[in-house]
Amino acid sequence: MAAHRKPKYFPFGGQAARTAATLALASAATATVFQGTGHAAPRPAPAQVRAQVDRLYEEAEAATEKYNGAKEQVDRARAAFDRLRDEAARRTERLNRSRDALGAIATAQYRSGTLDPTLQLAFTSDPDDYLERASLAEKIGDRQAATITEVRREIGAVQRLRAQSEDQLRELRTHETELRRQKTTVRSKLSAARELLGQLDTKDRARYEADVAAGDDSATDAGSTHGSGTGAGRGDQDPAPGGPVPDATGRAAEAISFARAQIGKPYVWGATGPSSYDCSGLTQAAWRAAGVTLPRTTYTQINAGHRVSRAELAPGDLVFFYSGVSHVGLYIGGGRMIHAPRPGAPVRIAPIDQMPFAGATRIS
Structure with a gap:
């Protein structure tokens, strides 16, 4: 005998069922939203934000130095390309003049017509006049041959210059691609740092920005900027690591004097002055004021002089920081x-033990 089951009861059907399902899903989603709101992730601790922001700024500075490089x-590739292009244009102009000269000679010969020299001598009534004309024609022929040789030489030179220009243009495009990549990296790091700072409440962010603007050494900055301007202020006479600090002299004194005059000017990545600087832009400008040309980046400036140990530091030395040699300052003593x-x-005076020391070089 067949089993009898009680039929299931469906209170809604068709459109009514679909409407009920939609309302149920909406209620569940609303409940989830409110539940999530009630358990929102807590704000990160200010110390954590500061550490992450500091790391991002360090990475941005490393990318800035790569951008500078x-x-x-x-700039070098573009200058070389422009020189090649200008030289090719000058050579092409010379080539065109030589070609025009050949064309003029050919036109003149066509219009005058030519007879075999033996027949010309036979028909002439004045052999002396013929010989004079023949001598002149020979000179014209020599000049024509020289012009042809010049044309060939210029064609070869123009072809070589155009090939070199194409190679230089490819190199320029490669460097421009790297420049754009590093620019994007710098901007993304700085943007991420700003977003992190935005997670701090108003009070913590104001405190952080005030600390950054003042620096950990703010108490000594004011008193140290009123010395002689050459690294000989009283604060600069503190013992350096390894012994007494000699006064800065000569070009080192001039470089320090220039750097002191920049104190308070803002940091702007990629800037070389006079209104703002990045780290290597400042040291480059300071030594340029002393008559010395330094390379643009930290990782090239460290090889611009001869290396010195931390114990041997003297005013005017360049001091470098972090494992990637991504930051540089101008040592002033003490x-x-x-x-x-x-x-x-902004540009300021700071202790060199504020960052991981990577090395130093002395500009001679």
Whole structure:
């Protein structure tokens, strides 16, 4: 005998069923939203934000130095390309003049017609006149041959210059691509740092920005900027690591004097003055004021002089930081330097133990 089951009861059917399902899903979603709101992730601790922001600024500065290096290569490649292009244009103009000269000679010969020299001598009534004309024709022929040789030489030179220009243009495009990549990296790091700072409440962010603007060494900055301007202020006479600090002299004194005059100017990545600087832009400008040309980036400036140990530091030395040699300052004695720290932090005096020391070089 067949089993009898009680039929299931469906209170809604058709459109009514679909409407009920939609309302149920909406209620569940609403409940989830309110539940999520009630358990929102807590704000990160200010110390965590500061550490992450500091790391992002360090990475941005490393990318800035790579950007500076790429820009230097772009400038060199563009200058070389422009020189080749100008030289090719001059050579082409010379080539065209030589071609025009050949065309004029050919036209003149066509219009005058030519007879075999033996027949010309037979028909002439004045052999002396013929010989004079023949001598002149020979000179014209020599000149024509020289012009042809010049044309051939110029064609070869123009072809070589155009090939070199194409190679130089490809190199320029490669450096421009790297420049854009590093520019994007810098901007993304700085943008991420700003977003992190936005997670701080108003009070914590104001405190952080005030600390960055003032620097940990703010108490000593004011008193140290009123010395002789050459690294000989009283604060600069503190013992340096390894012994007494000699006064800065000569070009080192001039470089320090220039750097002191920049204190308070803003940090701007990629800037070389006179109104703003990045770290290597400041040291380059300071030594340029002393008559010395330095390379543009930290990782090339460290090889611009001869290396010295931390114990041997003297005023005017360049001091470098971080494992990637991504930051540089100008040593002024007493364990301190003048440097352009980072966005939001103006050019200032700071202790060299504020960052991981990577090396130093002395500009001779």
